[in-house]
Amino acid sequence: MKVFVDARWTRTDTHDGISRYGASLVEALHELHPVTMLIHDERQLALLPAGVPHVRVNNPMSPRELFISRTLHRLGADVVFSPMQVIGGARRRYRLILTLHDLIYYRHPEPPGFLPLPVRVIWRLYHKAYWPQRLLLNRADAVVTVSETTKKLIGEYRLTRRPVTVVHNAPSRLPSRDSDAVPEGPRELVYMGSFMPYKDVETLIDGMAALPEHRLHLVSKLPPEREAELRARVPAGADVVFWRGISDADYHDLLTRAEALVTASKDEGFGLPIIEAMHAGAPVVCTDLEIFDEVTGGHALFFSPGAPDDFAAAVRKLEDPQIRSELVAAGRRQAETFTWHRSAERLLALMRSVSED
Template structure:
């Protein structure tokens, strides 16, 4: 199958969630399929697999309205975009668009790296569901990464197209925690500092955990850092890293008591599986998506209760409890892989090709039910 994969959402200096999702799927697909990438900046190639590519406009450019004309000439069997915003006017090819989550309808603050005009359009776009429906209905198949999002899409009637699951997965790691090895009294948070991430409760919990250190790993603005520092205990216990490399992240996971995330809403929660994959226990807010991703392996808490966080951390000090949580996490993480996700995407591509053919030849058949992601 000749798959044209839209890799223009790949970052140029470091992976974010969407960037890593796309790059990982491309690498897994390319093991068996003829994959060509669309890029908009040659610097993206540093974070992408070594497969053929075509340079086109940025997805944020006005030229995006007409990108289908360029793609038509490439004659792909199917086109896959890891976002839902790809231009499709005049397309003559099967198309799979991806909707990861619906977070920005409840939390409308756009990503800060987007240009100001795009951030303004972002806010307008998320004021109602109908613009989303217009975009998704221009696909042949819509992919999403979780049952939780698929259920929300059905609840809000976001598309008439078949919805199939193409799950997320952690990066392969050769490291595995030794349950008997010494570990520090450190807690890790990996993620952004947007309001719905609820890092405030995590920082407040540190006042109840003397002797423990909270490591906030991601990049943060000076203003946001000052807000969180004002909530930290006077005795310290909170360390701002301002960004870490993959190697540094693994080193910290190797030494930590737990990874902690208290989001009130989330699209997926990849750090949960990343931590479990190394044998590091996870403490997470009790929300549907984290229940889906973490299963029974994570320790779930009320995201608005710092005391509940402290109790969960202290519970890992009970004899045998840390080792039990570590083993459960390893078992859970083993149910996810990029090869399994790539096979889900191949199935979505086959459905898109069939749907595209039906739509061109006459009335379309019944919608395809969502398929479950591995581990769900």
């Protein structure tokens, strides 16, 4: 069985969620079965696992994408896996597995700002109705998603006739703190994620008015104009740090001394930073969403979406050493249930199943 993974959605600077998902699965899958990666830019290799064979093909946004199946036939592909639901080609002879991470953009249709303007226009139109998604997913032989919550939503909206398999996200292997005690100084709160409206970082910032002894770290990259909006919102006397991007080493160090990882997101497909924090021994304070209950196993402090006072009250519960200790221990156990090896095993079993049909 000759397996190809579409790694053309890998970033060239720093991973986003989909980029990290694809790269991590490739690495774990290649340990179980030979894999060849499809790339379109040599710079992508810096964020992809070393030692995995690759082939350079067209950019997925190129008109040549219409003929990608010809290339894959020439390469002898038996099974192709894409960490996205978008891949071109017609009259394919190989088996195809597509991924739908979430349904967030149907409820929050603003596209990512890094996409070209024509793609952003198509993005908005695409998410006005469900039938385009159905057309894409039904082209596949099987569909993958990252959580039971999203699998349930796919069923509710009847997005595909194909079987849906959950292949979870998983954390990087992060260093864990030696002690559950919080270091002296400001109590560090960490937010990792984008600054799109549905992430509702505003609630975190507003809540800092009631947390004068805490410092909020916003560690992800963000456009200057978005930073200006958020800076103007910081309450007087609140301690908010804008990192504008953070290295893996600095992020891991910050998690191991953090009071908590925090998120006020109103929607999510998985929430990988939550699992990474739990693995590192940092408690989680997050909005009361079904997906977060699934991912944390309930081992977090929850607050109502869009409620800064509820957020601050949840954070203050961590001042109780017993509550904190119990959350850290339970969180570590929960995080251990998510591994890239387990996810790769599940994906490989699916690949073998579709190849035998």
